[in-house]
Every structure is written in structure tokens, then in C-alpha cells.
Amino acid sequence: MDFEFTQSQKILRRTARDFLERECPKTLVREMEADDKGYSPQLQRKMADLDWFGLISPENYGGTGGDFIDLMVLLEEMGRALLPSTFFSTVVLGGLPILEIGSEEQKQRFLPKIAKGEINLTLALTEPNSRYNVDSIGVKAITDKNKYVINGIKLFVPYAHVADFLICVAKTKEEASAGEGISLLIIDTKSPGITCHVLETIAMDKQCEVVFENTRVPKENMLGELDHGWAYIEKLLQKATVALCAEMIGGAQKVLEMTVDYVKQRVQFGRPIGSFQIIQSHCVEMLTLLEDSRLLTYEAGWKLSQGLPCAAEVSMAKARASEAYQIITALGHEVHGGVGFAVEHDMNLYFRRAKSAEISFGDADFHREKVAIELGL
Amino acid sequence: MNFTFTEEQQKFREEIRSFCEREPYGAIDTRVASDFSPEFYRKVAAKGWIGLAFPKEYGGQGRGGIEQTIFGEEMGSHRGPVCWGGYGTTVVLGGAILLKRGTEEQKRYYLPAITKGEIWIGQGFTESDAGSDLLALKTYAVREGNHYIINGEKMFQTWAPRGQYIRQYNMSQHVLLLARTDQSAPPDKSLSLFIFDATTSLPGMSIQPIITPYEITSEVFFDNVRIPAESLVGEENQAWDYVVESGAFYWDRRPGYYIGLMTGLLQELVQYVKETQVDGQPLSKNALIRHKLAELAIRIEGLRLYTYRFAWSRDKGLDITGPGSVMKFHTDRLLLYFSNSAMQILGPYGQLKKESKYAPLKGTIESMYKRLIMRSFVSTGPSAMRNVIAGYVLGLPNEFGLIY
Numbered sequence: 029m030d031f032e033f034t035q036s037q038k039i040l041r042r043t044a045r046d047f048l049e050r051e052c053p054k055t056l057v058r059e060m061e062a063d064d065k066g067y068s069p070q071l072q073r074k075m076a077d078l079d080w081f082g083l084i085s086p087e088n089y090g091g092t093g094g095d096f097i098d099l100m101v102l103l104e105e106m107g108r109a110l111l112p113s114t115f116f117s118t119v120v121l122g123g124l125p126i127l128e129i130g131s132e133e134q135k136q137r138f139l140p141k142i143a144k145g146e147i148n149l150t151l152a153l154t155e156p157n158s159r160y161n162v163d164s165i166g167v168k169a170i171t172d173k174n175k176y177v178i179n180g181i182k183l184f185v186p187y188a189h190v191a192d193f194l195i196c197v198a199k200t201k202e203e204a205s206a207g208e209g210i211s212l213l214i215i216d217t218k219s220p221g222i223t224c225h226v227l228e229t230i231a232m233d234k235q236c237e238v239v240f241e242n243t244r245v246p247k248e249n250m251l252g253e254l255d256h257g258w259a260y261i262e263k264l265l266q267k268a269t270v271a272l273c274a275e276m277i278g279g280a281q282k283v284l285e286m287t288v289d290y291v292k293q294r295v296q297f298g299r300p301i302g303s304f305q306i307i308q309s310h311c312v313e314m315l316t317l318l319e320d321s322r323l324l325t326y327e328a329g330w331k332l333s334q335g336l337p338c339a340a341e342v343s344m345a346k347a348r349a350s351e352a353y354q355i356i357t358a359l360g361h362e363v364h365g366g367v368g369f370a371v372e373h374d375m376n377l378y379f380r381r382a383k384s385a386e387i388s389f390g391d392a393d394f395h396r397e398k399v400a401i402e403l404g405l
Numbered sequence: 406m407n408f409t410f411t412e413e414q415q416k417f418r419e420e421i422r423s424f425c426e427r428e429p430y431g432a433i434d435t436r437v438a439s440d441f442s443p444e445f446y447r448k449v450a451a452k453g454w455i456g457l458a459f460p461k462e463y464g465g466q467g468r469g470g471i472e473q474t475i476f477g478e479e480m481g482s483h484r485g486p487v488c489w490g491g492y493g494t495t496v497v498l499g500g501a502i503l504l505k506r507g508t509e510e511q512k513r514y515y516l517p518a519i520t521k522g523e524i525w526i527g528q529g530f531t532e533s534d535a536g537s538d539l540l541a542l543k544t545y546a547v548r549e550g551n552h553y554i555i556n557g558e559k560m561f562q563t564w565a566p567r568g569q570y571i572r573q574y575n576m577s578q579h580v581l582l583l584a585r586t587d588q589s590a591p592p593d594k595s596l597s598l599f600i601f602d603a604t605t606s607l608p609g610m611s612i613q614p615i616i617t618p619y620e621i622t623s624e625v626f627f628d629n630v631r632i633p634a635e636s637l638v639g640e641e642n643q644a645w646d647y648v649v650e651s652g653a654f655y656w657d658r659r660p661g662y663y664i665g666l667m668t669g670l671l672q673e674l675v676q677y678v679k680e681t682q683v684d685g686q687p688l689s690k691n692a693l694i695r696h697k698l699a700e701l702a703i704r705i706e707g708l709r710l711y712t713y714r715f716a717w718s719r720d721k722g723l724d725i726t727g728p729g730s731v732m733k734f735h736t737d738r739l740l741l742y743f744s745n746s747a748m749q750i751l752g753p754y755g756q757l758k759k760e761s762k763y764a765p766l767k768g769t770i771e772s773m774y775k776r777l778i779m780r781s782f783v784s785t786g787p788s789a790m791r792n793v794i795a796g797y798v799l800g801l802p803n804e805f806g807l808i809y
Contacts, residue, residue, distance in 0.1 A: 029471055030407040031714045097406055288799050303802040308795035312734070315799060319731050323710035324703070330408045344703045397692075399699035403675050405689045 031326075037101050044102055047078065048109035054374050060112035065190050066226075066234035067113050076145025081119055085127060089139035096267065096333035100274040100325070107275030108282045110377055112233075114148045117186045120271045121264075122149025125195055125212065129252035129260050134214070138193070147192040151268075152182040152215075152238055153261065160265060160390050162206045162258050167240060169198040169213060174247050176200075176213060178221075178240040184388075188236035189224045191217050196240075200255050210258040212251040219243050231384035266342045267332055269389040273325040273349045276385050280318045280353045283360045283378045287311060290364060301363075310359045317352035324348050340402035347395035353382040410471070417468075418475050424452065425483035433486055436570045438620065439772075441488035443574040447522055449480075449487055455496060456520025459504065464517030470716030474661035478709075481665025490563060490620075491525050493658025498651065499526030499581050502598070506639035506647045511600065515579075525571060526600070527564020529582035529625070530648075532557070537789040539583075540592040540645070544627065546584040546599065551634045553599065555584060555627040563622040565612045568604040577604040583648065586641050593645040598638040607632070619776045654785045655730040655793055660716060663736055664709045667743050670773070671701055673766050674750060681765075688750075697746050704739050711735050727798045734790045740777040748774055 033041070051071055060066050075081065084099050085091025099120075106115065123142045126134055126149075141147045157164045167180030178198060188194060194215045201209030215222070221243035227235045252260055288311055291302030301307050324345040331338035357379040361368045368375035386392070410418070431444030449455060458473045459465025480487060496519060503515050518524040535542035544557025559582070568578035580603045587595035606612060609630040615622045639647055648654075657663070675698060678688040688694050711732040718728045747770045748755040759768025785793065796803040 029410065029713050029717050031717050033406060288801070291801065300802055305792070305795075308799075308801050309791050311799050311801065312791045312794045315794065316731055316734060319711070320704075320707045320735070323714065324707060326406060327408045327706075327710060330406050340702070341706070344706050347699070347703055348707065393696065396696045396699040396703070399702055400695035403671075403698060403702055405675060405678070405695050405698060 033097070033101065037098060040098060041101050041105060043078070044080075044105035045108070047074075048105055048111060052109045052111050054110070054377065057110045057112055057377060058371075061232035063112075064226075066187065066232075067190070072113060072115075072145050075113070075115065076143075079143070080115065081123075081145045082139075082143025084119065085123065085139050085143050089127075089135055090143035091139065096270075096329055099271060100329045103271050103274040104278035104281075107278030110279065110381060114150075114187045114190060116271065116275070117150035117191070118142055118148050120268055121151035121186070122191075122193065122195055124267060125151070125251055125260065125264055126214075128263075129212075133248075134251065138214075148187060148190050149193050149195065150185055150187050150191040151264075152185045152188065152194045152196040154182065154184045156181055156183050158184060160394070162204060162210060165197055165199055165204060165210060167196065167198045169196075169200050169211060169245070171200075171247075172244070175244045176247065176250075178213070178215070178243040178245060180240055182238040182240075184227070184235045185238050186236070187234050188217070188238045189226050189234065193217060194238065195251060197257065197261060204258075206258050206262075208255050210256075210261070211254050212257040212260070213245050214249040214251050215243065215245050216249075219245065229384065231380045233381070233384055265389060266328075266339070269342055269346050270325060270328045270332055272385055272389055273321065273345045274329065276349045276353045276382070277318060277322045277325055279378055279381060279385075280314075280321065280349075280356045283356050283375070284311070284314045284318055286374065287314065287360045287363050307363060310363050314356045314359050317348075317356055321345065321349035321352040340399055343390075343395035343398035343402070346390060347392040347399065350386040350392040350395070354386050357382040410475070414471060414475060417472055418479055421454070421476060421479040422483070424448075425479060425485050430486055434570060437567050438488040438490055439776075440484070440486045441491070442486040443571075443576075445486050446488065447574075449485070450520065450522025453520065455487075455492070455522055456500070456516060458496075459500060459516050459520060463504070463512055464520045469720040470660065471713065471720060474664075474712055474716045477659055477661025478665040478668075479661075481659075481662040481667075482669035484666065484669070489659045489662055491527075491567070494528045494564070494581075495519055495524070495526040497656075497658045497660065498528060498653050499579075499600070502581065502638065502647055502651050502653075503600070505650070506598075507600075508635075508638075510635070511638065515600070523576055525564065525567070525576060525578050527562065527567075527578060527580045527603075529559050529562060529564075529580045531560050531562075533560045533624075536560075537785070540596075542583060542585065542596075544582070544584040545588070546582075546586050546597060548586075548634065549631075552631045553634060553636065555582070555599075555630045555632065557584065557627050559625045559627075561615070561622050562612075562625045563620065565603070565623045565625050566614055566621050568606075572604050577602055579603060581638070583644060590642060595642050596644040596648075597641045598644040598647060599632060599636040600638055601632045601636040617779065619772075619779055652725055652729050655733045655790065656715065656725065657712070657733055657736050658784070661712060663740065664705060664712055667701070667705050667708075667739070670743075670747065670766070670769065671698065671705060673769075674698060674701075674747060677765055678750065694750055697750055701743055701746055704735075704742065708732075708735055708739055730790060730794050730798060733785065734787055734794060737781040737787045737790065740781045744770065744774040744777045 079092045082091030083094045086093050126138050155166055169176040169178050196213045196215050200211040204210050221241045223239045225237045229235055291307050292300055294301045328338055328341040328345040361375055364375050431442040433442050453466050456465040457468045461467040532542045546553045546555045582599045585595050586597040607630050609628040611626045613624040678694055681688045715728040715732045719725050751765055754765050755770055757764035758771050795801040
């Protein structure tokens with residue numbers, strides 16, 4: 029047992045926190061909510077200069093060969109800063125599949141560019157029924173000579189509107205199951221027959237509708253094995269889920285700190301409101317929900333980094349973090365009172381993102397059901 | 406970061422597990438505690454496990470907090486009857502304070518005897534008017550030659566009625582008494598700790614039993630009770646610091662035990678809902694039941710991580726206030742949540758005592774439900790713990806000048 033981060037992970041955290049406090053003020057976060065792109069290319073170039081985009085790629089693909097724990101540390105800091113970025117979609121949702129199941133040619137083609145921050149990727153998985161299971165996949169890829177022809181709608185695709193490539197999860201058989209019939213295709217977003225609309229969401233976080241109409245994709249763009257893509261998607265979802273949990277605990281930590289600072293300063297009835305026990309109780313509730321989520325997330329992340337089976341741990345972490353982040357931000361709001369709802373206050377930025385994160389990659393109910401299955405129910 | 410155990414720790418776990426599966430538990434002496442089998446307790450002591458975390462020079466095994474937690478977890482999941490209430494005050498509280506602050510003579514006497522299962526230590530802290538506000542205690546000890554004379558009253562003294570019964574097993578019941586030794590100094594600079602044999606009531610000591618639905622505890626009166634001066638632990642008037650540094654208020658006295666207990670019961674509940682038919686289908690198909698059980702699993706896993714983080718922090722000599730208080734808080738709330746959820750899952754059958762032929766899980770949940778509500782507020786319950794966490798972990802102002 030060891031609950032500590034390594035020295036280099038501590039340095040990474042310190043560097044990331046300093047950098048993001050300087051380069052990603054909340055003015056930028058607000059600006060990016062209204063921005064068409066939803067991220068700052070200048071900032072991403074600086075992030076690339078810090079080797080963040082190549083953090084988990086091996087050195088021969090231009091990366092620095094970090095592991096999943098390193099990634100969690102960085103994402104925690106990004107969640108803390110509410111960094112508006114294509115980092116998650118590019119590195120986690122796009123880069124990981126190429127790294128883990130891509131051909132040598134695909135790795136050479138994409139990973140160095142990802143590491144340099146030159147291209148944006150994303151994963152086109154969910155559809156209008158908004159579920160994360162194999163039965164929900166309706167987008168079809170049909171063979172036509174040396175191409176696949178894609179038709180259908182993907183929904184809630186993060187940063188698709190600025191992506192250079194999409195990894196599309198599609199049916200390559202009429203009847204698809206978890207074992208067979210689902211394939212992954214790398215699609216150049218400049219291909220004809222793709223339309224993309226940014227959805228108006230609570231967190232203004234650039235989730236998109238992507239419509240494929242006879243989009244033609246070369247056969248060599250198949251990622252992994254034909255018809256056997258779903259097994260990998262389940263693995264990828266585990267990593268993406270824990271990666272998101274790391275962002276969530278980073279954000280929740282910041283909300284707790286903001287709230288505790290506020291109650292020490294805010295004076296009512298002639299004393300700081302933090303001296304009232306009901307306020308203290310709320311703060312303690314926030315702390316313990318955060319600590320729960322943190323420990324469960326680290327355990328799941330560590331298991332992922334070791335390649336150990338951890339379906340239960342992943343779902344435990346997300347079930348807990350989903351509810352925790354929501355409650356933490358709601359209590360933070362309650363304690364801040366009216367001032368927290370002013371648009372120039374940071375509380376509501378976290379509150380809206382907590383909801384978005386809560387429902388991404390499955391909410392608490394979704395993951396409790398997964399835990400139930402792991403219990404043998 | 407590492408969330409696994411060493412090979413040696415795994416082997417240790419296996420050893421305890423196979424011991425629990427192999428050794429008969431023997432008869433429970435409910436007069437002492439509902440989870441006390443003298444036969445089993447002796448066998449566990451013979452393995453050296455009672456004092457496993459004491460240094461070897463005092464008869465222990467020199468193992469760490471992680472191993473102590475593994476011991477608790479395995480014993481808990483097998484419901485090993487070692488009287489956890491007694492174990493907590495004897496080993497985790499008394500043993501730790503003596504090890505750090507006891508005289509050499511006290512250490513040489515007590516630690517090997519605790520390890521062998523011969524001596525039990527009770528906690529003599531609480532008074533009628535000094536519960537969460539322990540510094541308000543009034544019991545007074547005054548030095549007179551080679552003795553201290555004690556006057557006062559102690560409340561909820563679970564150890565006191567036990568002495569007469571454990572005597573027959575050649576065990577003795579001692580008490581770690583917190584008393585005031587200076588009437589003029591501030592409360593936190595005027596307390597002293599004493600340890601002495603109280604197996605048989607000392608002259609001037611009287612015990613008034615208090616019956617609860619779960620166990621017998623007592624009120625103990627001291628009327629000019631004389632104890633030897635060597636009973637003093639550490640220095641006079643410094644005891645508040647000893648108690649605070651021991652973490653007595655915020656750590657769990659039964660490290661690992663509840664994780665094991667609840668993990669074991671959860672498995673039984675899973676089995677129960679699979680086998681129980683309701684409205685023509687197994688209860689396990691019901692989404693509400695599935696989610697209740699899943700949520701229990703999630704919170705138990707959280708507790709497991711809190712507990713091992715605490716043990717790891719303590720072994721490494723890190724500050725344990727944060728990990729300890731948050732762990733205790735989580736434990737207390739989970740005990741209530743667990744027993745209530747389990748009751749809901751069992752429906753009308755949950756209320757049946759073990760004597761009923763209809764009682765599921767041998768009536769364990771009914772008895773847990775009663776027992777755990779009490780456990781959840783013993784030694785700094787969730788409300789007082791919120792104060793502790795708010796003050797010590799979050800640094801919020803504390804208008805009572807509280808506490809630990």
C-alpha cells in the first residue's frame with residue numbers, strides 16, 4: 029500500500045497548477061464558453077510545449093512515456109482550472125485508441141502530431157438514445173469496394189466541430205453484439221457528407237451532433253480489428269471514465285477551497301459565518317464526499333495503470349464522484365448565498381460543469397447497475 | 406501509488422483466514438460481551454495476534470498498522486468472537502498510550518500480558534457531565550504518600566461489570582482512568598492518567614449497572630478509592646496531551662473490523678436476494694434492491710480505502726488527524742446506513758431475532774441494527790466529529806474552544 033504520488037508526479041502537479049493559474053484564468057473560461065471554437069489555440073500550443081499532449085505516448089512517437097497515474101494528476105489540475113480544451117477528447121478519447129490498438133502506420137501517422145498539439149481528435153460514440161452500451165449503436169458502415177460508407181447520427185460528441193479526425197464507432201454487421209459487429213473507423217472530418225452542429229449545453233462545453241450522410245472512408249482507416257471493436261470500447265470507456273473522475277475531483281477540490289476561504293471571511297451577525305456549526309457541517313460534508321471520490325478514483329486509476337481488472341472499481345469511482353461533485357457544488361452555492369449565482373462568480377461555472385460531468389460516461393445509476401452486476405446480481 | 410499488499414501481508418491474511426475457518430469458536434460468554442468466546446480469544450492470543458503491533462521487545466510481533474487492519478478485516482468477515490469493544494480499549498487505546506507514555510516498568514508488565522490475553526484495559530474517561538466536552542470532567546485524584554485517593558463518578562463504563570466474569574478465565578480487568586490532579590490550572594493542563602487493576606471492586610468503588618438493548622454498561626462511583634502511586638502514566642497534569650496524541654477521539658478502535666464485517670454481510674445479502682422470490686421473480690432482479698446493494702459495496706470500498714490510508718499514514722509517521730477523523734466519520738455514518746439498508750432489503754423479515762425460524766441471515770441484521778446505532782456515536786459520534794473535522798482539517802473557527 030502506498031497512497032503517495034511519486035516525486036515527478038508531485039512536480040507535474042505543481043507545474044500544471046502554476047501554469048494553469050497563470051494561463052487559464054476564469055476570464056478565459058468564460059470567454060471560451062461564448063467562443064465558437066471553445067478553446068484557445070495559443071494556450072494549447074503552450075501546453076504542447078510542456079509536452080502535455082504527448083504525456084502518455086511512448087518516446088518513439090514523440091511522447092514522454094508517462095502512465096495513467098501521471099495523466100490523472102494532470103487531469104485533476106485541468107478540472108481544477110476548468111480548462112476549456114480539446115486535451116481530453118484528443119489525448120484520451122482519440123489518442124488512447126490509436127496508441128492501444130492502432131497499426132504501426134496509424135501510430136506513426138497520428139501520435140507525433142497529437143504530441144505536438146497539431147491535430148484535434150475525438151470519439152464519436154453516443155447516439156440520440158444517449159446510452160453507453162452496444163445496443164445503442166445505430167450508425168452503419170457498409171462496404172463499397174475499398175471504402176466504407178457511413179450513415180447515421182452521433183450525439184454528444186465533444187469538440188467534434190474542431191476535430192481533424194473522428195474515431196467513429198459503427199455497426200459493420202446488420203446484427204451487432206458486444207462480441208461481434210462493431211468496428212472503429214478513423215474519419216477525416218474534411219470528408220464529404222459530414223455535418224456538425226454544436227449543441228447548446230448547460231456547461232457550454234462544445235458537445236456536438238455529427239450527421240453522416242454517405243460519408244466514404246478508406247478501408248485502411250479501420251482502427252483495430254473488423255467487427256471486434258466493442259471489446260476495446262469497453263476498455264477505453266473505463267479509462268475515459270476514470271480520467272473524467274480525476275477532472276471532477278480536481279474541480280470539487282477547488283470548490284471546497286473557495287467555500288472554506290469564503291466562510292472564513294464572510295461576516296454576518298458580527299462573526300465569520302464559518303463559525304456557525306451548520307456552515308461547518310456543510311463544509312465537512314463537502315470534504316468527505318470529495319475524499320470518498322478521490323480514494324475510489326485513485327484506486328481505479330492505479331488498477332488501470334497496472335492493467336488489472338477493475339470494472340467494479342471504475343464504476344464505484346464514477347457513481348460516487350457523479351453524486352459527490354453535484355452535491356459539493358450545490359452545497360458550495362448554498363453557503364455562498366446569492367453572490368455565487370452572479371455570472372462573474374466562479375461558483376456557477378463549477379456548478380454547471382459538475383452536472384455535465386455527472387452525466388457523461390454514465391451517471392451514478394448507470395454505474396451502480398454495473399457494480400450490481402460485478403457483485404454477481 | 407500502490408493499492409496492493411505485499412506478499413508477506415497476503416500470507417498473513419491467508420493465515421488468519423484459515424485459522425478462522427479451522428478453529429472452532431467455542432461458547433460465547435454473553436455476560437462479558439455478545440462477541441466474546443474465552444476459548445477463541447486465548448487461541449488468537451496464543452498466535453501472538455492480540456499484540457501483533459507491539460514491538461518485539463515487549464512481547465509483540467513488531468508488525469505495522471496495515472497488518473493490524475488486515476487482522477481486523479479477516480476477523481470481522483469471519484465474525485471472530487474476540488470482544489471487539491475490549492480489544493479496542495485494551496490494544497488500540499490502552500496499549501498505544503502505554504507504549505508511548507508508560508514507564509518502562511508499566512510497559513514490561515502490561516504489553517506482554519495484553520499480548521498473552523491476560524489483561525484487559527477499560528477506558529475510564531466519560532462522566533455524566535463530561536461527554537463530548539471531556540475537559541469538563543470532575544473526578545479528582547490527590548496524592549497522599551505512596552497513593553492517590555480518587556473521588557468522583559464515571560459514566561458508561563463498559564469494563565466495570567466484566568471483571569467478575571473474566572476473572573474465572575484467569576484474565577484481569579484494568580482501567581485507564583482520566584482524573585483531575587490540579588484544581589487551579591486550566592482544564593487541559595490539569596489531567597492525569599492512571600492505570601490499575603479493577604478486576605475486583607476496590608474499597609470505596611461501587612458499580613451501578615446500566616442496561617441497554619445491546620450490552621451492559623455501568624456508572625462507577627469512586628469514594629476515597631486508594632490506588633498505588635505507580636499507577637500514574639507519564640507525568641502529572643500532562644494527560645490531555647497524551648490522550649490527544651493517541652488519536653483516541655477520532656480513530657477507529659477496531660481497525661479493519663467493520664470493513665470485514667460489512668463485506669461478509671454484503672455477500673450474504675447478495676446470496677439472500679438471489680434466493681428469495683418476490684412476485685414470481687428473484688428479489689435480485691429488482692432494480693431498487695440491486696442499487697441498494699451496489700451503493701453499500703461502493704461505500705464499504707470507500708471505508709476500506711480510508712482505513713488503509715489511515716494505517717499507512719500512521720505507519721509512515723505522517724499526521725493522522727485528517728485521515729483519522731474523516732475515516733471515523735465515514736465509519737459511523739456507514740454503520741447506520743448499512744444496517745438500515747440491510748433492514749430495508751429484508752423487508753418484514755428484517756425485524757426477526759435469531760430465535761425465530763423465519764429469521765434471514767440468522768437474525769444478524771436485527772442485532773446489527775440495534776448494535777450499530779450505538780457504535781456509531783461512541784467515542785466522538787458524527788455530530789461531534791463534524792466539529793473536529795471543521796476545526797482541525799478545514800481550519801474553521803471554533804467558538805467553544807473545542808476540543809481535541
